[in-house]
Amino acid sequence: MPATPSSVAFQIKLKARFLRGFADLSRLAILEALCTGSLTVTEIMTRTRLSQSNTSNHLACLRECGLVTCCQQGRYVYYQLSDERVVELLALVDALLHDHAPQIAACPHYADAERGDL
Amino acid sequence: MPATPSSVAFQIKLKARFLRGFADLSRLAILEALCTGSLTVTEIMTRTRLSQSNTSNHLACLRECGLVTCCQQGRYVYYQLSDERVVELLALVDALLHDHAPQIAACPHYADAERGDL
DNA sequence: GTATCATATCACTAGATAATGATATAAGGA
């Protein structure tokens, strides 16, 4: 089944990729930080406590998938969300999460599962 | 930084997990299929073209994270979305995707990147 | 022009996770 650009399969593939932008702890932390406005890479690093190269790699990923945009000013690069609907989406997830949090917290299928902190 | 249940870090972790439910090609295909109504496991298998055990494993994942619910009827198990807001969320992603599809399609950071089908 | 700061790039590795295959369970139907 080679996915052609217009096929349903291809659309779902794109959607999965897009959602993967949100589905990582580090990238999500970056996106949440950017919800309050634009930040430099260093500011993002300190807020998320990610290493420099890790932050930069994730930002590249988010940039290439169109979730964030950036503009250089002097030696600083400011990043911001590319679309206000990203905030909307995160808010919707929050609302959904509110009702399902206990189940998700208890889900054993994740490597980051920590029974201890519940 | 041990994430306590109430901490911001913990909330982001839960959110990332929740979003991972959507961020896989197979699970997303299952969720999309269920947007039209409840289906048996076999029906899901044929629509998504996933193997039996793979389908079952993903359904377990979705079930445990509260994204779908199921009810057994005879020897069939019917699955459905647990919350209409899941449909809403997928629609919002569609809208966002509409504007960012070319970028995402061209993003080289994914293993499933197929330059050929663009 | 040299040192330093801010950021990007990239190969590599460790760790996470999706897919497979074998097996188990449980409900009808013959």
Next chain:
DNA sequence: TCCTTATATCATTATCTAGTGATATGATAC
């Protein structure tokens, strides 16, 4: 009861991807 169908479980494997460390680039300050 035995066979088949529908689904679940689980260990193993194959694959993917996040994180690291080294290095590169480019801007400003001295």
